[in-house]
Amino acid sequence: MIKADERREEIAEYVIKLGQVRIDDLVEHFGVSRMTIHRHIDRLAQQGVLRKLHGAVTVQPSGLYESAFRYRVTVNRAEKDALARAALDYVEAGHVVMLDDSSTANAVVPLLLDLKPLTVITNSVPTAALLTNVDEIDFICLGGQYHATYNAYIGIVCENAVAQLRANVLICSASAIAGTTAFIQDQNVVRVKQAMMAASARRILLVDHAKFDRIALHAFEDLTSFDAVLTTEGLGDAQVQSLERAGVRLRVIKTTAQ
């Protein structure tokens, strides 16, 4: 059986090559059921690679190459939890902790309860919701323009708010890693994260291994700017050594350890 990921790659390339394809053509071309084609293109559409049209699919209107590279894999929960647990090594009771709008950073919040008292700063709405009823955690929300896509507050109001504050440690994530550069989809989010970097004494980046060797639209930071880059198992030895030679403080976290 052909691996599903490969099938999705093939479908993506096929659609990107032709620009627009009818779903029946995909069914015939790949010799699988219509339902399976739907499931594949649904996922590709959710990843922003393709767009469904009712009977057909097209590439996203923002250019062929970009759409091809916007391919993102979904991260699983166990990996995120392992990363979050490892991130606690950089937090101490009494610290000021800054969290970005990533689901990875959000996973850290429940674990922070063991380190109270703390001050926590975030621009993430779900993270804020977790913090509004906790004793002994001083919570500062970063305001700004609400974006439903990220469920977070961003924009210049947010950047300026960050600039007024100083944190002991920043825990954040990125959309993609290529070489020694971390990437993010949205330039306004990049600005907020860069402001967070500038406002934090230590910076911890959490990225699962599937995000390596991919790019997003906007460069965010060089990996050497982080005091630690935590990732999950899955990188080749050569790549790990290459990153370490480049000065990246990389830590590979075992998912099974719990």
Added chain:
Amino acid sequence: MIKADERREEIAEYVIKLGQVRIDDLVEHFGVSRMTIHRHIDRLAQQGVLRKLHGAVTVQPSGLYESAFRYRVTVNRAEKDALARAALDYVEAGHVVMLDDSSTANAVVPLLLDLKPLTVITNSVPTAALLTNVDEIDFICLGGQYHATYNAYIGIVCENAVAQLRANVLICSASAIAGTTAFIQDQNVVRVKQAMMAASARRILLVDHAKFDRIALHAFEDLTSFDAVLTTEGLGDAQVQSLERAGVRLRVIKTTAQ
């Protein structure tokens, strides 16, 4: 023929009342075609009122209309509705509206739906929760230190965020009124509200009549600073005349039963 808007209202109330309804039930209940029901609920779903489920619709969890409905069945409904509705006289489509952390200002939110598109700015957590699911309302949250007492963000971060923005109209409330002065309990809240005053072209104060002739710890503003002070019936004629002589633009809103 029943007007389409009224039909949508009826559908919304029907679904809100029952929590979840099958589409076939709606078809039977309203005696129109399935396609028409779809078109109605599609629009309601786009407005963030309902959620489609494949064969059924539910109310949006924590949605705006749900609260609007709950709002209607409260005891003080008529009074509060009258105040909030009167406040709408100062808002136009396209305006930037600033709302403080008062429950009175929160009550205005459901009514703002008729004036979309709008930009709304607030530091109130419950108000923010109402605004995160609404299309065509550009929502800016004022961040700051979270205070459980007020369920809002305040402090210097909030004040500075306000100072970066400009609104067409501020709708706010106060804890108490004595003479021609509005009072608030907490000095940090006073600072935020004063910043809001400075950032808004027009200022509307909503205070029900029971707040008159009382004081709180900190003076907030003189009533003459507001472009309108809206209150409910209950002040003596002498008091109304005295306030007007002092230059207060007072409007006593009649609570019309409906």
Added chain:
DNA sequence: TCGATTGACGTTAAATTAACATAGATATAT
């Protein structure tokens, strides 16, 4: 007043989805 435009609605065929069932792969326990 007339024609054009708009919005609401119905009908129908086609497309999509949810739900269930199956098989292979992978992990886990005994």
Added chain:
DNA sequence: ATATATCTATGTTAATTTAACGTCAATCGA
């Protein structure tokens, strides 16, 4: 090592949803 459980991809089918088109009435502008 074997059996059991879990997960993922897939197919099948029925129900649901959508797009497209046509009709009708209300509104608008010349």
